[in-house]
Every structure is written in C-alpha cells, then in structure tokens.
Amino acid sequence: xxxxxxxxxxxxxxxxxxxxxxxxxxxxxxxxxxxxxxxxxxxxxxxxxxxxxxxxxxxxxxxxxxxxxxxxxxxxxxxxxxxxxxxxxxxxxxxxxxxxxxxxxxxxxxxxxxxxxxxxxxxxxxxxxxxxxxxxxxxxxxxxxxxxxxxxxxxxxx
Amino acid sequence: xxxxxxxxxxxxxxxxxxxxxxxxxxxxxxxxxxxxxxxxxxxxxxxxxxxxxxxxxxxxxxxxxxxxxxxxxxxxxxxxxxxxxxxx
Numbered sequence: 001x002x003x004x005x006x007x008x009x010x011x012x013x014x015x016x017x018x019x020x021x022x023x024x025x026x027x028x029x030x031x032x033x034x035x036x037x038x039x040x041x042x043x044x045x046x047x048x049x050x051x052x053x054x055x056x057x058x059x060x061x062x063x064x065x066x067x068x069x070x071x072x073x074x075x076x077x078x079x080x081x082x083x084x085x086x087x088x089x090x091x092x093x094x095x096x097x098x099x100x101x102x103x104x105x106x107x108x109x110x111x112x113x114x115x116x117x118x119x120x121x122x123x124x125x126x127x128x129x130x131x132x133x134x135x136x137x138x139x140x141x142x143x144x145x146x147x148x149x150x151x152x153x154x155x156x157x158x
Numbered sequence: 159x160x161x162x163x164x165x166x167x168x169x170x171x172x173x174x175x176x177x178x179x180x181x182x183x184x185x186x187x188x189x190x191x192x193x194x195x196x197x198x199x200x201x202x203x204x205x206x207x208x209x210x211x212x213x214x215x216x217x218x219x220x221x222x223x224x225x226x227x228x229x230x231x232x233x234x235x236x237x238x239x240x241x242x243x244x245x246x
Contacts, residue, residue, distance in 0.1 A: 045246050063245070064170055064238050067219040092245065104246050124246055132216065132238070133245025134171035146172045148212075148242035154223065155212040155242040 014076040015089040016069055023091050023102040032087035037109040041116035043124045045104040047097050055140040059097045064132040068092075071131045075123055079108070082122070083115040090123065092133060103135070129153050160187040163231055167199060168238040173213060176205040192217075192227045195237070206239075214240045 015031050025044060032040055047059045076088050086109040097103045106123045110116035127133075129151040138144045148155065168181045186198060192215060200206045215222040216238040217229055231237075 061245070062170060064168065064216065064240070067216055067238070068245070070219060128243075128246045130243075131245045132170070132240055132243055134241065135244045136171070146241065147244035149244050149246070152242045152244075154214045154221075 013087045014073060016072045017091045018063060018065060018094055020095040023093050023105050025105055028089050028091050028105045028107045031089045032107045032109040034086050034109050037086050037111055039113035039116045040107060040109045041120040043106040043120045044102050046102050047099045049099045051137055056137050057140050058138045059103060060136045060138060061094045061097060061103060062134050063094060068131050068133055075126050079119045079122060083119045085110045085115050085119050125151060162186060163188050163233040165231055165235045165237055168236060171241045173206060173209055173239040173241050177203045186231060188231050190229055192222050192229055193224050195229060196224045209241060212242050216240050
C-alpha cells in the first residue's frame, strides 16, 4: 500500500479551473500540497476599489473558455521546462467579483522555494499577456469600462 | 469560383457589445487573408471599425494578427474576435 501511495505522489498535476463561485486560498493551496515539497508559493489577485479617481464597486470577468484553458496549459508546460516544480493550480473566477474578493489564485509547489516563487511570477505575468480573459470595471456612478492589461502582447496603442 | 465554407465567428467583451451577438455563422472563402476576413466581418457590423486597431483573431484557438497571413479555413472552424485582454 505504501508503494502505491508513492506512485500517486509522483504524478505532477496541472489543475486549471474557471468558476463563478468565490475562490478559496485554503482550497487551492491544499491542491498543490505534497510531502515532497517544502514550498508553496501563491499569487492572489483581488478587486481594487479605485481606478483613476473613480470608485470601483465590482469587476466583471468573461473568458473564451476552451482557448483560455489551453493557453494556461501552455503556461504550465513552459513552467515545467524552466523550473523544477511539483504541482500547479490556476483558478480564475468569472462573472462579478466585488471589491477585495479574489479573481485569481495561482499556487505552485516545489521542493525548495526559489522555483515556486519564480514560477508564480511567470504564471501571472504570462497569463496577463496571453490568456483570452476580459474584465470590465463597474463604477459607482453606473458607468463601466473594459480594461486592457499593459502586458497584452498586441494593441499597444489606444 | 473560390470555394467557400461556413465558419463560426465568436465575439467577446467590447466586440460583443458592439455587434449585439456572441456568435454567428457566416460564409467565407476557404482561402482568405486575415485582413480581408476582418473587412467581411466589419461590413456586417460597421460599429466594429472602432476596435479594428485593437483586436486580434483567434483561428482554431491560435492567435492571428489582422494582416496578410493567408488563412486556410474549413467548415465549422471557430474564429474569435479577441479585444485587448485583461485577465488576472
């Protein structure tokens, strides 16, 4: 039985999920935990309450789902080429994300901390440049605005 | 006569607000340059001229710029209009 458990632990996982439900840092962290790892690094993106003097009440997200998932898979594959990581989890929320709630959680585990810390940074930076997900800022004054990441690899001029 | 095929155009974010639809099926030549495909779509939805310089295509889930690249399309192919992204 112990031998079977070792075999299960050796398989590295890429866990990608899009959901309208509230995200839990604890749940995502648990998914990448491994007895082989001494480090879990996390990035949590949350809705900020302001943009250029306007009061933001919520963000609203949509995604081109099959392609977004595939692009994140490519990011996971890139990460595994560059760093010795164990498990990777990327959870992105869709629909309304009110102020201070999490829109994205990225968790990576590795034996030692440098790999997972660098991999998490790479994951969020590359997601912002390449993954087809959009957010709209909803302002208190009832107006709204589709946002653009500065990392977006096309459309550098407005 | 250039053979044609039926492809599905998907609209997201600002482009979906402009057209008022999330998807539609259109008939296009099987071989067409990316920019020519955009022009056909813009003819159907003139409001899309506002985003012409900001969008990119995803053809069968691969990014293609609105330029001279020759697309080889098949019936049932998905072509998405991708406005500037803002995930994360």
